[in-house]
Amino acid sequence: MDMDLRQRRRASLEFLGSVQHFAGRTLQSAAAAQYEAAVPAPPDSLDERRESVHSTLDGSSVWEFDRFLTRWVAEEIYVRALPAIEEIRGGVEKWLDVARPSGTLTLDPDLVPPAYWEHGFHLAPGGWDGHDLMGPAISELVFAYVLTPGGVGAVRAGENLNDQRSQVAGETRRTDYEHVVELGASSGRFTFALRRRLPDARITAVELSESALRHAHALSADKGARIDWWQGAAEDTKLESGSADLVACYTLLHECPAEVNLQILAEAFRLLEPGGDLMISEIAPYEHQNAFRAVVLDWETENRGEPYWREVMALDLHRALADAGFVDIESYGVGGGVYPWVTRATKPAA
Amino acid sequence: MTGGDVPNRPHYLGSDRLDDLARMITELTSELWILKDRNMVLEKLLAEAGVVTVESIDSYQPDAETAAHIAAERSALAARIFGAVLPNDQRLERELGTVHP
Numbered sequence: 532m533d534m535d536l537r538q539r540r541r542a543s544l545e546f547l548g549s550v551q552h553f554a555g556r557t558l559q560s561a562a563a564a565q566y567e568a569a570v571p572a573p574p575d576s577l578d579e580r581r582e583s584v585h586s587t588l589d590g591s592s593v594w595e596f597d598r599f600l601t602r603w604v605a606e607e608i609y610v611r612a613l614p615a616i617e618e619i620r621g622g623v624e625k626w627l628d629v630a631r632p633s634g635t636l637t638l639d640p641d642l643v644p645p646a647y648w649e650h651g652f653h654l655a656p657g658g659w660d661g662h663d664l665m666g667p668a669i670s671e672l673v674f675a676y677v678l679t680p681g682g683v684g685a686v687r688a689g690e691n692l693n694d695q696r697s698q699v700a701g702e703t704r705r706t707d708y709e710h711v712v713e714l715g716a717s718s719g720r721f722t723f724a725l726r727r728r729l730p731d732a733r734i735t736a737v738e739l740s741e742s743a744l745r746h747a748h749a750l751s752a753d754k755g756a757r758i759d760w761w762q763g764a765a766e767d768t769k770l771e772s773g774s775a776d777l778v779a780c781y782t783l784l785h786e787c788p789a790e791v792n793l794q795i796l797a798e799a800f801r802l803l804e805p806g807g808d809l810m811i812s813e814i815a816p817y818e819h820q821n822a823f824r825a826v827v828l829d830w831e832t833e834n835r836g837e838p839y840w841r842e843v844m845a846l847d848l849h850r851a852l853a854d855a856g857f858v859d860i861e862s863y864g865v866g867g868g869v870y871p872w873v874t875r876a877t878k879p880a881a
Numbered sequence: 882m883t884g885g886d887v888p889n890r891p892h893y894l895g896s897d898r899l900d901d902l903a904r905m906i907t908e909l910t911s912e913l914w915i916l917k918d919r920n921m922v923l924e925k926l927l928a929e930a931g932v933v934t935v936e937s938i939d940s941y942q943p944d945a946e947t948a949a950h951i952a953a954e955r956s957a958l959a960a961r962i963f964g965a966v967l968p969n970d971q972r973l974e975r976e977l978g979t980v981h982p
Binding site for chain 1: 891907
């Protein structure tokens with residue numbers, strides 16, 4: 532949807548993108564250079580790296596203001612995006628009320644969201660569904676004005692978040708899947724990339740957030756992309772066992788506690804038919820990141836509403852996949868880097 | 882709305898008060914940007930309406946009277962901002978000096 536904001540709202544959101552871009556590109560790069568000059572041989576363990584970076588950069592203006600501004604932007608996106616979308620509510624609601632749907636939208640009025648979902652998720656006031664237009668506010672306005680120019684988490688400033696999703700979608704082991712289930716689809720940015728990659732497959736996209744699902748459903752209609760949107764938890768989808776030949780998820784795992792990650796893997800195994808594939812895109816393990824970068828990523832845990840980040844990054848995903856019954860497990864960076872990072876596995880044929 | 886973990890906001894610059902001040906400065910900078918953005922929009926719309934052009938604003942040379950008016954406003958701004966640390970009687974005296982009944 533084209534969302535024409537009023538001048539003040541547009542300019543205030545664009546400002547956040549510029550601030551985050553400056554912090555990420557200039558301040559953070561300067562802090563990294565300071566650290567690397569001071570500690571040419573950093574330690575390997577995360578605890579030691581965290582201590583090393585924080586003690587070395589204690590009192591560094593570029594480091595402290597990079598962190599300050601990153602946190603400030605993370606809070607401010609809601610303060611600015613939600614009033615911006617309220618001002619154009621009439622048009623947005625009309626657009627969300629899809630007249631000619633493509634695919635289906637199945638909401639669960641009896642859904643009781645898992646407790647972990649409301650635990651300070653991304654600093655969103657009131658939780659992810661704390662505002663009925665949170666989905667379009669974040670996935671349209673914040674993505675366009677702040678996250679794309681400014682970067683977020685593992686995505687560096689200026690990197691294209693949609694291109695990364697398309698790159699990952701291009702990594703499916705096959706292209707002749709019949710039924711794809713995506714877990715934690717949010718507003719469908721990765722789902723649409725899967726739709727383009729697998730034009731003949733039936734796609735069911737599972738997500739907890741009603742506001743994200745309604746937004747995704749409207750986007751489907753705009754794009755003419757046939758997708759079935761399904762409200763549910765990734766670890767308990769209530770979809771039929773053995774009904775999918777591909778299960779996929781994009782940056783879902785770090786949003787859930789480690790123990791729930793194990794449940795999600797078990798659910799994926801249950802959903803897959805024998806011989807079916809699982810494809811996960813997540814942040815690359817810390818052993819593939821340099822010390823400064825690992826600490827910057829780990830910082831999200833306490834500072835940007837990512838309460839499960841650290842415990843999930845500590846999870847041995849290959850072992851967890853093997854324990855869940857998967858075989859042919861492999862991980863690699865798409866394009867040779869560390870982000871996007873893909874893990875693929877297969878449920879053994881019967 | 883609880884604001885995520887905002888009630889437990891960490892600080893980044895050495896103390897909560899310093900963070901508070903920095904937040905105010907970032908907000909002020911944001912407001913400044915919104916005004917600058919609006920000014921650019923205004924210039925564009927005025928030019929499209931044939932009222933002024935950006936070039937006519939850029940090349941404008943204040944006459945003596947206008948230059949004096951701008952200088953007085955500029956001095957007052959500097960005095961208000963950088964004089965904020967001065968004793969209040971001095972600040973009040975200066976501000977009273979700007980009153981034109």
